[in-house]
Amino acid sequence: MAYSDKVLDHYENPRNVGSFGKDEEGVATGMVGAPACGDVMKLQIKVGKDGVIEDAKFKTYGCGSAIASSSLVTEWVKGKTIDQALDIKNTQIAEELALPPVKIHCSILAEDAIKAAVADYRKKHQA
Amino acid sequence: MLKFPIYLDYSATTPVDPRVAAKMIPWLTEHFGNPASRSHAYGWEAEQAVEEAREQVAALVNADPKEIIWTSGATESNNLAIKGAAHFYQGKGKHVITVKTEHKAVLDTVRELEREGFEATYLDVQENGLIDLEVLKAAIRPDTILVSVMFVNNEVGVVQPIAQIGELCREKGIVFHVDAAQATGKVDIDLDKLKVDLMSFSAHKTYGPKGIGALYVRRKPRVRLEAQMHGGGHERGLRSGTLATHQIVGMGEAFRLAREEMAEENARIRKLRDKLLNGLTDIEATYVNGDLEQRVPHNLNISFAYVEGESLIMAIKDIAVSSGSACTSASLEPSYVLRALGRNDELAHSSIRFSIGRFTTEEEVDFTIDLLHKKIGKLRELSPLWEMYKDGIDLDTVQWAAH
Numbered sequence: 001m002a003y004s005d006k007v008l009d010h011y012e013n014p015r016n017v018g019s020f021g022k023d024e025e026g027v028a029t030g031m032v033g034a035p036a037c038g039d040v041m042k043l044q045i046k047v048g049k050d051g052v053i054e055d056a057k058f059k060t061y062g063c064g065s066a067i068a069s070s071s072l073v074t075e076w077v078k079g080k081t082i083d084q085a086l087d088i089k090n091t092q093i094a095e096e097l098a099l100p101p102v103k104i105h106c107s108i109l110a111e112d113a114i115k116a117a118v119a120d121y122r123k124k125h126q127a
Numbered sequence: 128m129l130k131f132p133i134y135l136d137y138s139a140t141t142p143v144d145p146r147v148a149a150k151m152i153p154w155l156t157e158h159f160g161n162p163a164s165r166s167h168a169y170g171w172e173a174e175q176a177v178e179e180a181r182e183q184v185a186a187l188v189n190a191d192p193k194e195i196i197w198t199s200g201a202t203e204s205n206n207l208a209i210k211g212a213a214h215f216y217q218g219k220g221k222h223v224i225t226v227k228t229e230h231k232a233v234l235d236t237v238r239e240l241e242r243e244g245f246e247a248t249y250l251d252v253q254e255n256g257l258i259d260l261e262v263l264k265a266a267i268r269p270d271t272i273l274v275s276v277m278f279v280n281n282e283v284g285v286v287q288p289i290a291q292i293g294e295l296c297r298e299k300g301i302v303f304h305v306d307a308a309q310a311t312g313k314v315d316i317d318l319d320k321l322k323v324d325l326m327s328f329s330a331h332k333t334y335g336p337k338g339i340g341a342l343y344v345r346r347k348p349r350v351r352l353e354a355q356m357h358g359g360g361h362e363r364g365l366r367s368g369t370l371a372t373h374q375i376v377g378m379g380e381a382f383r384l385a386r387e388e389m390a391e392e393n394a395r396i397r398k399l400r401d402k403l404l405n406g407l408t409d410i411e412a413t414y415v416n417g418d419l420e421q422r423v424p425h426n427l428n429i430s431f432a433y434v435e436g437e438s439l440i441m442a443i444k445d446i447a448v449s450s451g452s453a454c455t456s457a458s459l460e461p462s463y464v465l466r467a468l469g470r471n472d473e474l475a476h477s478s479i480r481f482s483i484g485r486f487t488t489e490e491e492v493d494f495t496i497d498l499l500h501k502k503i504g505k506l507r508e509l510s511p512l513w514e515m516y517k518d519g520i521d522l523d524t525v526q527w528a529a530h
Contacts, residue, residue: 003441011441017509034527035473035512038435042511059511063437067509 003064004098010068015075018057020044026054028124030116033109039066043113045077045085047121053077053085058113065103069093069110082118132447133491137332137425137484138281138309139449143377144334144485150380151336154373162370163361173372180379184328184341187382188307188316193346196362197370200340201308202232204327205275207342207366208304209236211352212273212325213245216302220270226250226258226287227467229277233306237275254469255418256285263292273302278310278326282449282464282480283417284426286314293322302350308332308340312385313393313423318343324350330374334485335381339374342366396483397424399492403481406496410503412516416465416478427481430465431499433513434506436476442502446495449480 003011019042020027026047033039039062046055056074060067072093077085093099093107134142143151154176162177164170178192185192198204213223225237227249237247248266252258258276267274274296276287289305296303304325310316312333318326326343330336344350344365358367404427407413412432431439440450461475470478481495507513515522 011438014509019514031511032528035522036471036527038437038473038476040511040527042514059509059514061433061510061512062435064441066435067438 002100006097007064007068007099010071010097011064014058014067014071016055016057016071017059019059020046020055020057026121028117028121030113030118030120032112032116033062035061038062039106039109041066041070041109041113043070043073043110043117045082045117045121047082051081053080053082062106062109063103065097065099065106066109068097069099069106070113072096073110073114077114082121085114086118088114129490129494131445133445133494134447135481135483135487135491135495136447136449137487138284138480138482140331140337141334141484142486143331143336144381144384146384147335147377147380151373151377154376158372160372162372163359173370176372177370177375180375183379183383183386187311187386188318188326188328188343189320190318190343191346194318194343196342196344196365197375198340198342198366199338200331201230201306201327201329202340203366204329204340204342205230205232205304205306206236207352207355208325208327208344209233209273209275210240210355211365212302212304212350213240214353215351216272217245220268220272221245222248222268222271223273223275224248224250224263224266224271225275226252226277228252228256228280228282228464229275230281230306230308233275233277252467255421256280256283256416256464256468257418257421258287258292260288260291260295264295267295267299267301271299271301273304275304275306277306277308278316279307279313279423280417280464281309282462283428283468284309284423284482285417286310286421286423288421289323290321296324297322309423311382312389313425315389318345325352330378330381333381333385336374336377339371339378341378392485393424396487399483399487399489400424400427402489403427403483403492403496406492407499409496410500414470414474416468416470425483427483428465428478429481430470430474430478431503432474432477433510433516434477434503435510436478438506439477439479439502442506443479443498445498449482450476450478 030043042059044057045053048054058070060070090107090111160169160173162173181192181195302324305323306327308329324345328341330339414430416428461472465475
């Protein structure tokens with residue numbers, strides 16, 4: 001499997017790895033995928049009072065492309081409002097990382113992770 | 128000085144031993160005769176070289192040279208043995224028994240027999256990878272004509288109880304075939320004692336060249352085969368085709384060296400394997416696949432929990448190893464051998480087969496241990512599953528969103 005330079009860069013130097021404290025203010029978590037399918041992504045966003053994503057962290061169990069997709073997404077969501085974050089599409093992720101067709105599911109999973117994290121934020125903040 | 132990537136995939140293939148290569152070369156250039164040419168010295172010397180090699184191969188397994196048939200490799204030997212015996216004996220019955228963890232060269236050949244109208248039973252193995260003799264006994268039917276069990280498994284290195292299976296088959300009058308591609312030079316094989324009727328060999332797993340193998344066909348009691356390759360009637364009509372003298376000479380020399388050096392070499396390799404085993408099982412949440420006692424010293428197959436197989440392979444590209452996961456397509460296919468041992472898909476995916484050989488050094492093993500410690504640590508830092516495991520969450524109870 002030949003990886004693009006961008007995938008390799010994110011894989012070798014993943015950005016924003018880690019977890020926020022569970023009780024931190026404004027933190028929401030999206031966990032998608034399943035171990036049996038070979039990918040699990042956990043994306044956490046930290047949203048400020050103004051609705052802007054101040055920080056993001058991830059942990060991913062998966063192939064190099066899955067790690068790179070989630071690493072990239074943490075960079076992209078920062079500074080965006082949650083609505084703007086929802087505009088990030090898997091096609092943009094796949095294009096940026098030059099993912100081959102067999103790895104498109106990694107970008108779809110990363111998009112799903114954003115949606116899941118935003119949904120978690122909304123659930124917490126409507127209650 | 129280490130040379131990268133470090134080769135730890137000797138079960139896939141071995142380099143040709145330089146001593147073997149040196150023996151082969153004159154048979155390509157100077158002594159190029161056709162061993163079947165009876166009318167001149169070019170043919171005579173080639174025939175002599177072929178017969179000497181036949182003796183060398185027979186000597187490693189304590190057989191009569193007349194019982195050795197040259198083929199292109201273990202795949203062809205398996206095809207000739209299984210189809211050849213099934214076709215010859217189909218008047219007696221049409222049931223064949225093999226094992227789920229066999230090499231594809233056996234499994235796919237048996238599938239082909241099924242397409243031809245034979246019936247097949249694929250035996251389960253125990254969690255340690257070994258077959259249960261009682262399960263085999265129970266599978267034998269009055270119309271069973273052939274049993275095929277490999278000597279040493281290619282993925283997990285376990286050694287099947289060939290002697291006992293042989294007794295059982297002989298008693299029932301069933302032809303017994305053994306794929307020994309991974310066994311030569313690693314375990315003692317005495318065909319004078321073992322009640323094996325057909326045995327497949329490969330040169331390139333034992334420091335010989337690719338493209339050459341052999342099939343042992345027992346003479347007493349005589350086992351009959353129907354030829355699969357027709358032509359000039361070479362190899363007593365069992366396998367036509369001009370003999371590849373240089374390849375045969377290479378296989379002979381490789382097997383001669385294996386016989387001479389096996390005891391010493393295995394002791395050295397066992398030390399290296401034990402070092403690797405201790406160095407890697409040091410890592411938390413690792414699982415050795417396959418029985419550790421009934422196993423060749425050359426093989427170590429380990430699953431590393433909570434890291435994904437493909438990223439693991441990517442992380443350890445400084446070593447050349449095999450993965451339990453064939454991740455060349457979108458649909459990850461975990462190893463069917465590890466599955467047959469009862470490993471779940473995640474552990475099958477994150478398994479690595481390390482296979483050690485003649486040219487492996489202690490320095491290489493040390494490097495590998497260190498590399499795995501670092502990379503497993505890094506990938507687990509990244510793994511949400513590891514985090515959950517460390518938080519005491521039982522991952523089997525988690526509801527995963529399927530995708």
